[in-house]
Amino acid sequence: MYKAVDDRIRKALRHHIHERYKTDVPVVTERPPKLAMGEVASPLCFELAKRLKKPPRALAQEIANSLKRIPGVERVEVAGGGYLNLFFDRAAFFLAACEEAGHEGAAVPAPNAPKVMVEHTSINPNKAAHIGHLRNAVLGDTFGRLLRYMGRRVEVQNYIDNTGVQVADVVLGFTHLEPKSLDEVRALAAAPKFDYLCWDLYARVTQFLADDKSRLDLRSQVLKDIEEGHGDSAEMAEIISTAIVRCHLKTVGRLGISYDLLTREGEILHLKFWDAAFELLKKSGAIQLATSGKNAGCWVMQLPSGSEKEVPEVEAAADEEPSELADAKIIVRSTGTVTYVGKDIAYHLWKFGLLSRDFYYEPFYKQWDGSEVWITSSVAGYADAPAFGHASQVFNVIDSRQAYPQQVVVAGLRALGHAEQADNLKHFAYNVVALTPRCAQELGYEIPAEDAKKPYVEVSGRKGQGVKADDLLDRLQASARKETDERHAESPEQEREAIANAIAIGALRYFLLRFTRSTIIAFDFKDALSFEGETGPYVQYAVVRVNGIVRKGLEADPNFGTANAANLKRIESGEISVAKFLAAPAGDDLWELILLAGSLDARVDAAVGAQEPAFLARYAFELAQAFNVFYHKHHILSEEDAEKRAFLLRLSSLVREQLVTALGLLGISAPDKM
RNA sequence: GCGCCCGUAGCUCAGUUGGAAAGAGCGUCUGCCUUCUAAGCAGAGGGUCGGGGGUUCGAAUCCCUCCGGGCGCGCCA
Numbered sequence: 001m002y003k004a005v006d007d008r009i010r011k012a013l014r015h016h017i018h019e020r021y022k023t024d025v026p027v028v029t030e031r032p033p034k035l036a037m038g039e040v041a042s043p044l045c046f047e048l049a050k051r052l053k054k055p056p057r058a059l060a061q062e063i064a065n066s067l068k069r070i071p072g073v074e075r076v077e078v079a080g081g082g083y084l085n086l087f088f089d090r091a092a093f094f095l096a097a098c099e100e101a102g103h104e105g106a107a108v109p110a111p112n113a114p115k116v117m118v119e120h121t122s123i124n125p126n127k128a129a130h131i132g133h134l135r136n137a138v139l140g141d142t143f144g145r146l147l148r149y150m151g152r153r154v155e156v157q158n159y160i161d162n163t164g165v166q167v168a169d170v171v172l173g174f175t176h177l178e179p180k181s182l183d184e185v186r187a188l189a190a191a192p193k194f195d196y197l198c199w200d201l202y203a204r205v206t207q208f209l210a211d212d213k214s215r216l217d218l219r220s221q222v223l224k225d226i227e228e229g230h231g232d233s234a235e236m237a238e239i240i241s242t243a244i245v246r247c248h249l250k251t252v253g254r255l256g257i258s259y260d261l262l263t264r265e266g267e268i269l270h271l272k273f274w275d276a277a278f279e280l281l282k283k284s285g286a287i288q289l290a291t292s293g294k295n296a297g298c299w300v301m302q303l304p305s306g307s308e309k310e311v312p313e314v315e316a317a318a319d320e321e322p323s324e325l326a327d328a329k330i331i332v333r334s335t336g337t338v339t340y341v342g343k344d345i346a347y348h349l350w351k352f353g354l355l356s357r358d359f360y361y362e363p364f365y366k367q368w369d370g371s372e373v374w375i376t377s378s379v380a381g382y383a384d385a386p387a388f389g390h391a392s393q394v395f396n397v398i399d400s401r402q403a404y405p406q407q408v409v410v411a412g413l414r415a416l417g418h419a420e421q422a423d424n425l426k427h428f429a430y431n432v433v434a435l436t437p438r439c440a441q442e443l444g445y446e447i448p449a450e451d452a453k454k455p456y457v458e459v460s461g462r463k464g465q466g467v468k469a470d471d472l473l474d475r476l477q478a479s480a481r482k483e484t485d486e487r488h489a490e491s492p493e494q495e496r497e498a499i500a501n502a503i504a505i506g507a508l509r510y511f512l513l514r515f516t517r518s519t520i521i522a523f524d525f526k527d528a529l530s531f532e533g534e535t536g537p538y539v540q541y542a543v544v545r546v547n548g549i550v551r552k553g554l555e556a557d558p559n560f561g562t563a564n565a566a567n568l569k570r571i572e573s574g575e576i577s578v579a580k581f582l583a584a585p586a587g588d589d590l591w592e593l594i595l596l597a598g599s600l601d602a603r604v605d606a607a608v609g610a611q612e613p614a615f616l617a618r619y620a621f622e623l624a625q626a627f628n629v630f631y632h633k634h635h636i637l638s639e640e641d642a643e644k645r646a647f648l649l650r651l652s653s654l655v656r657e658q659l660v661t662a663l664g665l666l667g668i669s670a671p672d673k674m
Numbered sequence: 675g676c677g678c679c680c681g682u683a684g685c686u687c688a689g690u691u692g693g694a695a696a697g698a699g700c701g702u703c704u705g706c707c708u709u710c711u712a713a714g715c716a717g718a719g720g721g722u723c724g725g726g727g728g729u730u731c732g733a734a735u736c737c738c739u740c741c742g743g744g745c746g747c748g749c750c751a
Contacts, residue, residue: 026691028691030693030694033693033695037694046731046732049731079694083694164750165750294749298749339749339750340750341751343751401745403677403678404677405751431679431744431745436686456744458744514688515686519680519686520745527700531713532713534699535713538713538714541711541714544711544713545710545711548710548711551710610691621698628715637710638709652710674711674713
């Protein structure tokens with residue numbers, strides 16, 4: 001609601017200034033620091049003053065006097081050196097916010113609307129998921145929810161690198177360290193906690209390879225077999241990666257995460273996506289064959305150098321390649337094999353529907369929400385598969401260390417003449433999850449003395465270090481369950497379990513979302529397991545409190561519900577006037593809560609615009625906090641003025657609706673009680 | 675060496691395109707449960723926004739420079 005009024009104001013100001021002064025200045029608005037300064041302010045007169053060479057305050061006064069009435073705005077004032085302060089019609093805002101909260105969220109997009117693709121999770125299918133993977137998945141999932149809420153058509157993909165070295169290493173573990181037959185591996189893969197078993201095995205393989213470098217040849221052979229897709233190694237890799245993917249889907253399912261499609265690297269290889277992309281790249285001149293120098297024999301891509309300060313050194317000897325080709329990115333090795341960036345370019349051409357090839361598809365797994373996730377296939381698949389791909393915009397949720405290869409993919413699209421797609425390919429970058437030194441020590445990892453003083457340390461997943469996602473979830477669940485059991489001993493077991501589950505997920509998702517993307521999260525059990533302060537459960541608790549009011553009201557009076565419904569109508573019709581409860585200054589605190597509750601649209605818009613789910617997490621917390629203050633100040637059920645009680649009740653449920661919506665976008669549910 | 679990110683309260687972090695007196699949580703100290711669940715609320719204390727220049731009517735925010743930290747730059751993925 002706030003955004004709607006703000007948009008209206010900006011539009012009116014822009015129009016007014018254009019008409020009156022025959023000039024255009026950027027019309028920026030902001031929330032003034034104090035309520036006494038109104039709800040929307042604009043400093044545009046400072047800029048206008050420069051253009052017109054007139055004092056800003058005088059201009060502001062002129063505009064305030066001549067501006068036509070804007071719906072929803074009660075009055076305009078001039079403040080400070082020339083600010084325009086606009087004051088909302090409080091009662092109208094409240095009624096409109098209530099109206100909007102009932103059916104919030106955009107309409108379902110048309111089947112042929114432009115598609116936004118979000119790729120996230122993309123965990124190597126060779127071991128259990130850890131906390132760092134969860135940050136990726138939760139960020140991507142939340143962003144997808146936000147896009148859907150804004151009415152975009154969204155397709156969520158999870159890329160599976162089932163033919164890479166990481167899977168090869170685990171195959172090597174089963175063939176050389178254990179050793180296990182194909183059938184034995186098949187049996188292990190069907191048993192629970194296979195991802196944990198591989199976690200440990202992978203760490204052992206890392207050590208095995210480090211002990212004797214010549215063993216890397218073994219790995220190369222396994223990798224080659226897997227890529228070519230034949231032999232026992234390939235079959236074992238298939239068994240392992242498929243089973244691990246199921247483990248991952250189960251783990252992220254606990255957090256309410258699902259996908260539309262799993263795309264596998266195997267198909268990109270087997271269906272020759274690269275061959276098609278290679279032709280395009282060669283034909284367009286996007287890549288060149290280096291004939292001399294250190295990259296001789298490789299097909300390379302020259303990245304547009306962003307800076308002009310590149311000094312054209314003349315150090316290159318006559319027989320050397322011009323230096324551009326020497327420091328270009330290698331796409332095809334001198335052996336003729338394609339690098340991973342090359343495959344990624346092919347994959348992204350497919351994402352945008354620019355490749356002459358497509359995958360086959362088959363249903364793969366029933367997800368937590370009952371939906372079926374599809375997986376790519378090399379053999380003619382289901383005719384009734386949904387139309388995947390053909391995105392107009394792509395977001396890749398990938399950690400920020402991979403910024404460079406992502407740039408190469410964008411440059412590749414651009415070099416092929418797909419400037420629009422290059423612009424619409426966004427690296428949704430985030431920083432990794434590290435551990436606090438204390439946490440690392442708690443887990444038994446040795447850390448160097450100089451690292452012990454740092455705020456965070458990175459641990460090695462290759463060595464089997466890190467916090468496994470399921471372990472963390474189990475701990476959260478157990479902790480929430482203990483608390484729930486103490487508070488609700490009388491409730492049935494199943495209900496207590498469900499409450500504990502909601503709290504555990506709320507705590508974890510909020511913890512991962514409260515940090516902005518560029519922040520390195522220093523993970524610590526103490527913070528992650530907290531249910532107090534700025535946490536998910538704090539927000540859930542505010543919702544529970546509103547539920548509690550209604551429940552208590554019903555307990556005290558069986559007619560509470562019908563009386564409520566009647567009062568609602570009287571408020572909507574204006575029979576009960578809410579303006580008197582909101583008039584300044586006595587009504588300021590209530591108005592402030594309403595204003596915040598009505599600001600969900602603005603915050604969602606900002607979160608999507610900045611690609612920053614943390615904005616919404618913060619909003620949910622702020623609103624919960626404001627509600628808690630209100631809750632302590634106004635005792636609703638004992639309010640003697642019946643009209644005021646009705647109003648306070650309506651306000652409470654408005655807050656609840658907005659909190660539930662915000663939490664839902666964060667992937668967090670609010671239990672009835674907790 | 676080149677590129678990207680970061681430096682804000684004791685600790686962990688916000689501060690959405692430059693805007694009106696710097697915020698939150700945790701921790702510390704002090705209060706508040708016979709009234710809608712204290713997973714809560716109120717209050718106290720705590721900051722040269724890494725240092726220094728500059729642009730601007732206005733800078734934590736933009737530019738330069740220095741200091742300190744992280745990451746990336748492979749015929750790995």
